[in-house]
Amino acid sequence: MAIIENSDPRASNIELIGRDNINDFEEIFQVVGREEENGRHLVPDHCPAEFTWDYEKGARPKLDKLYEKAKNAQWNGSTDLAWDTNVDQEYLAKMAYDEGATGPMAAPDMTGTVLATWGEKEWVALNMEYQNWMLSQFMHGEQGALLCTAKIVETVPWIDAKYYASTQVMDEARHVEVFSRYLDTKLSGHYQMNGHLGLLLDDIVSDSRWDMTYLGMQIMVEGLALAAFGLMHQTTKEPLLKQLLRYVMADEARHVAFGVLSLQELYLELNAAEIRERQEFAFEAAVRMRDRMAGQEIYDRLGVPLKDAAKVMSQDPGRLDFQALLFGKIVPNCKKLGLLDAGDGWLREKFTEMGVIAFEDFEDTEAEVDMEADGSPVERNLV
Numbered sequence: 001m002a003i004i005e006n007s008d009p010r011a012s013n014i015e016l017i018g019r020d021n022i023n024d025f026e027e028i029f030q031v032v033g034r035e036e037e038n039g040r041h042l043v044p045d046h047c048p049a050e051f052t053w054d055y056e057k058g059a060r061p062k063l064d065k066l067y068e069k070a071k072n073a074q075w076n077g078s079t080d081l082a083w084d085t086n087v088d089q090e091y092l093a094k095m096a097y098d099e100g101a102t103g104p105m106a107a108p109d110m111t112g113t114v115l116a117t118w119g120e121k122e123w124v125a126l127n128m129e130y131q132n133w134m135l136s137q138f139m140h141g142e143q144g145a146l147l148c149t150a151k152i153v154e155t156v157p158w159i160d161a162k163y164y165a166s167t168q169v170m171d172e173a174r175h176v177e178v179f180s181r182y183l184d185t186k187l188s189g190h191y192q193m194n195g196h197l198g199l200l201l202d203d204i205v206s207d208s209r210w211d212m213t214y215l216g217m218q219i220m221v222e223g224l225a226l227a228a229f230g231l232m233h234q235t236t237k238e239p240l241l242k243q244l245l246r247y248v249m250a251d252e253a254r255h256v257a258f259g260v261l262s263l264q265e266l267y268l269e270l271n272a273a274e275i276r277e278r279q280e281f282a283f284e285a286a287v288r289m290r291d292r293m294a295g296q297e298i299y300d301r302l303g304v305p306l307k308d309a310a311k312v313m314s315q316d317p318g319r320l321d322f323q324a325l326l327f328g329k330i331v332p333n334c335k336k337l338g339l340l341d342a343g344d345g346w347l348r349e350k351f352t353e354m355g356v357i358a359f360e361d362f363e364d365t366e367a368e369v370d371m372e373a374d375g376s377p378v379e380r381n382l383v
């Protein structure tokens with residue numbers, strides 16, 4: 001595979017993402033998340049907390065409007081979702097198997113790998129593990145959002161943004177809660193955080209600049225999450241999960257819009273070098289978010305050699321389309337922020353190489369939130 005050239009010698013792919021070739025599947029599979037033995041993951045947080053003495057509510061009208069909308073859109077994960085729904089995970093996994101080969105099962109050449117010996121039992125088990133893993137990653141990502149947004153309350157200098165961010169803290173607590181409950185009561189196991197997602201969240205939390213929290217979390221992580229939730233919402237046949245995702249997605253559209261609105265104002269004041277740093281961070285985050293979808297921890301747990309998993313996953317015929325769809329929110333929002341074409345258009349070049357540039361003219365998330373500006377972005381009790 002071609003090695004991506006980087007026009008800026010100060011920031012090579014190795015410096016940004018730890019490897020030269022962004023598409024090297026074997027290297028992507030070498031990064032496997034591990035939980036600390038003491039169960040605690042500590043990340044130094046270097047941001048100064050900032051008080052403001054300017055209490056004028058509504059000085060930033062769009063943020064104020066979003067805050068008012070968020071106050072009306074709160075829901076209760078304990079009582080608004082149909083938790084009495086019976087979920088037969090094995091039946092659903094078997095149904096997916098019976099529908100025909102998709103994902104890694106559709107890889108044309110598994111020769112020489114452990115997966116070549118698998119039959120129905122193993123593939124159905126993989127489907128179940130994949131769901132446990134995916135929902136676990138959603139849960140961990142939600143906790144990342146909870147921490148990052150609490151940090152934004154402290155660090156962002158504007159009162160309208162502090163107000164809005166406080167509503168997002170509550171939203172994220174609810175999201176962690178509902179994903180955790182779904183895993184505990186409807187599925188068959190938890191997974192540790194994916195290695196790539198963990199590296200990215202550590203980078204976001206440890207950055208000392210408040211706008212990097214927004215770029216990493218609200219634009220990149222939540223932008224991808226919104227697309228991933230949307231895909232799962234469309235495809236799942238499980239009514240409780242469908243309902244849960246619909247509620248969460250209504251919140252997430254606001255969160256991404258919060259990032260775009262806040263950064264648009266700040267980026268007008270940044271110089272070319274500062275914008276370039278943001279472009280590089282967006283690229284690093286995009287690659288990490290893409291690489292986190294490979295499911296490394298599942299194969300590791302099942303005892304499949306990572307080399308075998310990498311060989312099979314790299315041939316999944318739907319992989320590139322699936323990955324590209326996940327960027328349907330990120331690319332237009334980066335464009336709206338001016339990051340795509342700033343300077344020499346470095347980020348456009350990188351997104352082109354990743355095969356996701358086609359989404360640049362998709363609807364950005366601000367429009368999506370406005371479409372739901374009827375005061376009731378969530379249809380209650382929709383199953």
Ligand SMILES: [Fe+2]
Pocket residue numbers: 142145171172175252
């Ligand atoms: Fe969330």
Ligand SMILES: [Fe+2]
Pocket residue numbers: 145172222251252255
């Ligand atoms: Fe969120």
